Amino acid sequence: MRSERTRHNKIIFSGTVGAGKSTAINALSDITTVSTEAVASDSTARLKPTTTVAMDYGVLNLPDGEKVMLYGTPGQERFSFMWDILSEGGIGLILLINNASPDPLQDLEGYLGAFRQFIASTAVTIGVTHMDSSPQPGLDAYRARLIALGLSPMPAIFRADARSRDDVATLVKALLYTLNPGLNDA
């Protein structure tokens, strides 16, 4: 059982309801287009009000045929018991925080707490979404909270729009460099 879960490389996307986890995975995943076509029917209208209550799947196909699974956790706290299982064996965590939520800094703290052990053994990168419509709190408020929480090293935290593949890719790159600044891509 264990081998099946750990055989694949996987990156975990977690964060608050509506933060853009499904959207981000969709933006990055290589299976997006086909998958979208498969459901782009009248069901689209029904999808909108639904939040994800199982994990989202996405796949990055590496040139050598290896796969990186992109897993999104359910946004609803009710299903938070899944987080540990989903993150088992993961490379690292992309945490998306919806800046339009009532108390996004508290959300940040809550999620960092829930994933504390996972983060301690891997790494986290944070994307603050919906900043176009809700500019406050700003990045510095988040950084201050991260410092107050004593996170070391200080995680990368960016403004991000989950709809932008570039933004999502930037989050993942920062995660990889956090895991190993010695990686060379240039």
Add this chain to the structure above:
Amino acid sequence: MTRAQPSSPTEHPSALLLLHVGSMDARLIGLSIERHWTRSVRLVETLEEAQVVLIDCDRPGIEAALDQLAGHPRIGIVYYAFHPKDHALRFQPRPVLGKPLNLEALPATLNQARVDAAHMIAAAPPRPMAPALAVSSPVAYPRAPAPLGHSLMTDDERDLCGGMDDIPTTPGSSLPDKLFFNPDDYLIGRLQQALALASASGRPHLISGLPRLIGIEPRPVPVCITAFRENQLRPLAMTQLPESTGRIVSTPIIGEADSQPVHRAAEDFLWNAAAWAARGRLPAGSDPYQPVRLRAWPNFTYAFASPHAMRIAALWTRMHASPVEIATRLGIPHRYVFSVYSAASFAGLLDTTAKHENAPVAPFPPAPSDKPARGSVLSRILRKLRDAV
């Protein structure tokens, strides 16, 4: 695994067999049943007990599962797949759900499938798919445009760090003048001044005499407002401005006259203007041997990332080190670190309070969690992201 629970008087829990599903899905569904659906679903271990089964169409070996089912026409079947439409025809009238499974709707779907299976035996023609099948799947969103200019650059332009040689790794020798730039000669100097004045006075300030608007609004977090387009800003920031150009003036409001000015966090804007002015150099007066650190990562979804900038940020947010040390640890030319240093110092991200870590300067050792196999996977993911973006 079966947990007998008091069922509600009106419904019996559906006896579900996870006939052909992956181990992780099985665990997640098992836990969901345990926590939320004890009244609507119970897990069973054999086909004989089952009223409904769940089948993952994407898993190899589905034919064997279907063979097993052949002798059990009364059992309801719920399929799920990445591409449900590819399977719908084959399995109709049984439902084929899309991945990810919407667990909220799953119990109702299972129950419906159970009821439908009984009906299929009792009467013809078979009903179409149950209406309660909420299928949740990824939806395509339009890609937000990349910041203007970024994607238009050639590799040469993308570098923007000049071609300067490394300096000695230890202090002592005199450093060449061309290692330094004077910010006052460039847009970044004006921006820095405008930001200081705006912050001190609480009033917006403009840089006057430029072909288009650039101004700074101080509160609550300083914002740059400009009518320059991104691809115009870069050459402007790289060019030395005549001394008379760009006086800083206070203004009650910014931007009404200009059409469509964009607002950017001042931190990001100053980062870019400084990186573009620096081109691999240091601001006059800085000491390339003094240990400093980044107090935070820059906002790399907008802030310009020169070559190695992310690696530099990853390392420099975790340790005090001089620019030269950082370059040595990463095994990269100094100019790339100088660029980040310049950008960070104007963006307010440089922490210059001295605290030297006496670690020997050596090329960066692999992170402890970085087993060789995984390390190479990380590089390959990186390459994939770089090539595809």
